[in-house]
Amino acid sequence: MNFNPLQHVVLRTLPNGLRVLLKEDTAWPLVSVHAWVRAGSVDEQASQAGIAHVIEHMVFKGTSRTPAVEISRWVENLGGSINAETARDYTHYYIDVPGAGARKAVQLLGEMLHQALFDPREWERERPVILEEIKRRNDDPESLLWDLFNEALFEEDRLRRPVIGSVETVSAVTREGLWAFYREFYSTGNCFLVVTGNFKTRQMLDWIHAAFDAMPRGQAPRRKPASADSHAPRHLALKKPVKQAYVAMGFPTPPSSHPDHEALDLLAAVLGEGRSSRLVQALREKKKLVWSVSAANYGHDGPGIFSIFAECPFPKRRPLRPAVERLVNALRRPARSELARAKNMIRNAWLQGFESYHQQASTLGLYALDGQLDRLKAYLPRISALGPDELAEVAERYLHARPLSSAVIEA
């Protein structure tokens, strides 16, 4: 079966410049409305680190039409859910709601994206909540590991620092600062709206038009390209009173728009996805160095990350790195059976990812925001067409060209 993720997709640009992607489907009486803003931690100055995430919190704190308490209450009253996430490259808002609430969900997201109040009293109330969110990461070894891993991988400060910012920078955020960031990044040219589910396309376009017509027009602010310039491999360790070692190893990769990313996805699957993968067989089953190990490839607008994560007893963390390096260096031309396994695993995970409206909208939005919908359509055919020679070249280019960097949380 040829699966086309863009089947029934309608793309429009409203007169005010807002780009919209709609995918109508009547299987379930639900609608998933997602707004993507090209504003993440990579767009912040060092002194304002965390402000994109603060904005994400504050747009829930009331708009010129809807008081703070009414935003979540209205969504939940209809049986829906509302949430958001801030990442390095974007901020993502969504409302999942039964079909009867579709119009209001669009209206609400429209208000949040261009009519947020940033009431100073609300910011005073929300600041301690965000500071607590930051401090809680100190009690979570996996969050600490991710932050330390980014520090090990990258040279540029805006790639190395945590998306959430620090207690110092978030404490210093002012209402004026919030407003300026919101005005700069929350404009029609810098956002993408995605709606999937049970609605009528023509009617939905009318609702979107009404909800977003007053949004400030504007072009996407130019994002300074981030650099993955190579540096000597860094190995960072952080002492925490943990009960086992949490380890990350890997390499910077090119931006997600680069044509090598599908091959990197496949290499990650060969190396560390599933119990029959190379890393699991060698490190867990045979050498008994780790409790768990996996590999993944993350694409970003800027430099991406090819990663290997493991949890192991403390004494095993030292032999682990050379063992991983040997396995990565041996990753050249995968056997035909390994390649077929990796392709099938990616394909099935991909198909499962299109079972719900929410997941569809998330995937479509991520690709749409970076102008890569054609890439999305070609993803599975491209995975299917990749052969061992091409994988060997890509492995040579990114995984063998330099030693890996690492981060460890240990006692």
Next chain:
Amino acid sequence: MWNNWVLPNGLTCFYKQSAGVPLAAATLLLRSGSACEAISQAGLASLTADLMLQGTRRRSSLRIAEAVEAVGASLGASATEDYTEMGFSAPVGSLARILDVAADVLTEPSFPSAEIRKESADVLASLESRKDSQFTVAFDAFNAAMFGPRHPYGRLVDGRKETVRRFTRKDFDGWHRRHVRPDRAVFSMVAPLAPRAAAQQIERHFKRWKGSGTPLHPKGVRAPVLPAAFAERRSPKNRRVRIPSRFEQAYLMTGVRAPGVLDPDYAVLKVLNTVLGGGMSSRLFLRLREELGLAYEVSSFFPTRLAASQWVIYLGMPPEKLAIAKKELENVLSAFQEMGPTADEVRQASAMIHGAYLMDYQARRRQAWYAAWWGFLGKDPEHDREFLKAVDRVTPAQARALARRLLAQPRVTVEVLPKK
């Protein structure tokens, strides 16, 4: 539309044809959770579930993994207090292969010594690494205080170090022989296949699984019989546990006993919990986080369980805010106990439960799981509809009465605090 039938060996089967992506998903639930263990067997159900995938008479651990992953499928098994679960997701064109592996794992696990050593070591490590999560530290202590060490819900499904170290192949063989049987199981599958073709495949692969022929719920017997261990009941009294820890932030968990899934009040509890701490417009979230900014994490939940469960509220906050957070939490709980939820809150909670259910139900693996779960409880695979109607019927008076009764009970409270 679900089809249901019983195989000659007693396996209860549910099947639903579903158009769309070419994937099949299935869940098998076995009445063999940790509640069936003796105290000295703590961890046996869970480790047996792990080890069933680590070798059969026909396949090694690696060959099982290769057979499944070669076609991009996934197959997993685990145990809870109430049941053991096996589930798979597979391309529909490879369904026969996955059913063959699943049947192999269920009927002929070989429990190789090397795998026992490896998986036991893994469990011992995971028992230790639980201490790296503040929520888990609090919840483990909460359960122990609430139910006591002799009750299945008071101990860890993974067992204790001393029991896990002692298990031998004989223990796993014995557990498998006694508990992993088709007459103790419900199998449910969703796939884009005609019902007849699907039933033929299920029957062909599972017919070699030997059983008594009597299904889990024979006609006329509609409710599961609870294992004897549930008769163990701690005397109800207030218990307070303070845990000095290496964590920098404070964590507060408090709760009371609550109805299990078979209790007529279960639907009322679902509504009550949604109002109190089940969303961003819940009472706890609005008061403690939104109005007072006391905590980032504020929520409540109840584990869905066969026997009497618990209703748990938790907050994560800076240590210096613990005292005020406790006071404000008590204010919210007192008001809730006194007045219960309003009619609007009950109506909103019902809508939220409907919506959350619909969103969850879109994935095939979840459809298969829900059907198996209802079957496990002796209900029809489409019992969701009845359950959602029961949620709709909950009145504010019922909700208030249950809030009063539950919150008047003795309370268990756990505080996890940074060491001074």
